[in-house]
Amino acid sequence: MAWPPGDFRAAPAKPSEKTREMIGEPQRCPRALAFGASLGAILYLTGCGASGGGPGAPSAGTGNIDVIQHIVYIIKENRTFDNYFGTFPGADGATTGVISTGQTIPLGHTPDVMPRDLCHQFDCAVISIDGGKMDKFNVVPPCNVNGDFLCYTQLTEADIPNYFAYARNFTLADHFFSSLHGPSFPNHLYTVAAQSGGAIANPVPPPGGADIWGCDAAPGAHVKVMDPQGNISYPFPCFDFQTLADNLQAAGISWKYYASPGNIWNALDAVKHIRETTLWADHIAPDTQFVTDAQNGQLPAVSWLVPVVNVSEHPPQSSCRGENWTVKQLNAIMQGSDWNSTAVFLTWDDYGGFYDHVPPPQPDVYGLGPRVPMLIISPYARKGYISHTPYEFASMLKFAETRFGLPTLTDRDAQANDMTDSFDFTQPPLPPLVLQERQCP
Numbered sequence: 001m002a003w004p005p006g007d008f009r010a011a012p013a014k015p016s017e018k019t020r021e022m023i024g025e026p027q028r029c030p031r032a033l034a035f036g037a038s039l040g041a042i043l044y045l046t047g048c049g050a051s052g053g054g055p056g057a058p059s060a061g062t063g064n065i066d067v068i069q070h071i072v073y074i075i076k077e078n079r080t081f082d083n084y085f086g087t088f089p090g091a092d093g094a095t096t097g098v099i100s101t102g103q104t105i106p107l108g109h110t111p112d113v114m115p116r117d118l119c120h121q122f123d124c125a126v127i128s129i130d131g132g133k134m135d136k137f138n139v140v141p142p143c144n145v146n147g148d149f150l151c152y153t154q155l156t157e158a159d160i161p162n163y164f165a166y167a168r169n170f171t172l173a174d175h176f177f178s179s180l181h182g183p184s185f186p187n188h189l190y191t192v193a194a195q196s197g198g199a200i201a202n203p204v205p206p207p208g209g210a211d212i213w214g215c216d217a218a219p220g221a222h223v224k225v226m227d228p229q230g231n232i233s234y235p236f237p238c239f240d241f242q243t244l245a246d247n248l249q250a251a252g253i254s255w256k257y258y259a260s261p262g263n264i265w266n267a268l269d270a271v272k273h274i275r276e277t278t279l280w281a282d283h284i285a286p287d288t289q290f291v292t293d294a295q296n297g298q299l300p301a302v303s304w305l306v307p308v309v310n311v312s313e314h315p316p317q318s319s320c321r322g323e324n325w326t327v328k329q330l331n332a333i334m335q336g337s338d339w340n341s342t343a344v345f346l347t348w349d350d351y352g353g354f355y356d357h358v359p360p361p362q363p364d365v366y367g368l369g370p371r372v373p374m375l376i377i378s379p380y381a382r383k384g385y386i387s388h389t390p391y392e393f394a395s396m397l398k399f400a401e402t403r404f405g406l407p408t409l410t411d412r413d414a415q416a417n418d419m420t421d422s423f424d425f426t427q428p429p430l431p432p433l434v435l436q437e438r439q440c441p
Helices: 017-023 039-043 081-085 122-132 161-169 184-193 244-250 278-283 289-295 319-334 393-404 411-415
Strands: 070-076 096-098 104-106 171-173 255-258 302-305 342-348 374-377 385-387
Touching: 070 184, 070 319, 070 393, 081 161, 161 319, 161 374, 184 244, 184 393, 244 255, 244 278, 244 302, 244 393, 255 278, 255 289, 289 319, 319 342, 342 393, 393 411
Parallel strands: 070 302, 070 342, 171 385, 255 302
Antiparallel strands: 096 104, 171 374, 342 374
């Protein structure tokens, strides 16, 4: 199937020769993670580039995962690995990037408060990835305005010192990919369900309607959905598939989703049988309650935590203010009685239009999208370890499924690495790392 200009429908599961030319063939080591590579061969099985880093680190977690009693998923917004950790020592980062002319340019400095947002829609990601060449971020407006190449910029340790401190004291994953080529709405759905219901875009409100997502969207709202064969439809953005929360509920395992009322990034708002039943009132709490619950030792077994916009790090929002909010949440965990039994997965929901040099594997027509940062913070995380194992949002769910003996949800989590190789459950528990919030620019 040849794609006409401007048509970014993904290829069928078994692409034709012409389609393979469009999406690229698998590449071999040392460029280990290839655009167009098969799911089993590259993403979810060990192989070149799939082992962790650090001295004497085994390839899988050791000890009993049952020491983990609390799992916390913190989901921030719109950064790539190279944008945040491209300069981190020992990580697979880049300080230069390739543009559409084939020229290599140095990555500039990302301002704390961005002058504009960058395009990170499905089609923008497909153009930027360019069949795995990772060289056309600059042709997507508004990357380059008056020669600033804003999407080819990055922060350094001086800008986000506390994130670097967490990476040095716990585990940094440098091959963690967003689950889908597109923006927030579908990627947040992957963080609860290992799928997006085929959604590949953010919901669009009706003319004059409020920009609210999920089942609370205004009548007439729609979202772009693509099936595995590339067919497009535009249903109301309210779905009814199974989530990790459902499997936890069925097993009698406590869970909570912390997101303030009206937060568009609350993925469970788009799941009809949760939003429109007592599960919503029983398990959805404002994000401001998280600190209190963590300090008081009242965290559920599994929790999701999603910030409000101004501390989300979503451009043009301040990275410093966002980092301060994260530090406050993590300090609350570390100063509470649940610290010694907690695993925190701190990640960012999509690439935000920023450059990243590693071609994402392609397990299916939806993704994976470009790399995003992932910090694994726990008393049992490997200290100072850099995991090169390929992960995605479904891997976070797989960790909970492994810990609690839950069934999988889709092919994505069924075949994902479960992230236990980033842990040593036999080690003496790492102490808390209580950090100070900073004075922002």
